[in-house]
Amino acid sequence: MKLVKSETNNSDFGWIGRGIEVKGDINFSDRLQVDGKTVGKLTSESGTLIVGESGHVDAQIDVGVCVVHGSINGNLIARSKIEIRRTGRVQGDVITPVLLVEEGAVFNGAIRMSQEAGARVLEGVRSTDADAEGRRQASGARN
Numbered sequence: 001m002k003l004v005k006s007e008t009n010n011s012d013f014g015w016i017g018r019g020i021e022v023k024g025d026i027n028f029s030d031r032l033q034v035d036g037k038t039v040g041k042l043t044s045e046s047g048t049l050i051v052g053e054s055g056h057v058d059a060q061i062d063v064g065v066c067v068v069h070g071s072i073n074g075n076l077i078a079r080s081k082i083e084i085r086r087t088g089r090v091q092g093d094v095i096t097p098v099l100l101v102e103e104g105a106v107f108n109g110a111i112r113m114s115q116e117a118g119a120r121v122l123e124g125v126r127s128t129d130a131d132a133e134g135r136r137q138a139s140g141a142r143n
Contacts, residue, residue: 018054034070046079053087066096068105075109 012030016022020036028044035052038059042049046064051057055070062077068088076082076090081098084090084105093110101107 016055051088 012028014028014030014032016032016034016036016038018035021039022036023039025041025043026032026038028042028047028049030044031048031050032042032044033050033052034055034057036054037056040059042057042059042061042063044063048065048067049061049063050067051070051072053069057070057072057074059072059074061072061074064078065080065082066076066078067083067085068090069085070087071089071091073091075092076094076096078094078096080096081100082094082096083100084102084107086102086104088102089106091108093112094107095112097113099111099113
């Protein structure tokens with residue numbers, strides 16, 4: 001089975017409810033919440049995937065943002081961020097520029113931060129160092 005939502009004009013919300021099981025590829029453009037079970041591949045260029053507390057996803061995931069309250073078994077790529085909430089469980093490798101793991105969450109896998117995240121952190125460090133150096137020179141402190 002292949003589910004595709006191609007209209008990108010309006011804000012759309014998809015929902016796979018409790019007791020529903022979907023096997024196959026799912027493509028979405030805005031937001032998808034999974035409270036049931038999905039097996040296969042979930043993709044979205046910039047959309048948000050929300051896995052509810054009762055949700056169970058056995059899939060390869062490639063989305064914009066992923067918020068996990070339930071369980072995911074499979075590798076996960078998020079272009080913006082991944083949030084694993086306290087009830088969330090992730091078994092698989094993740095690639096994302098921003099990762100939030102709440103206390104109580106379970107994560108078993110490797111983490112790879114994208115180069116965009118590294119560049120952003122490095123720029124933040126450089127600007128902080130420059131600000132500190134400027135304050136030190138203004139106060140008359142010597143090296």
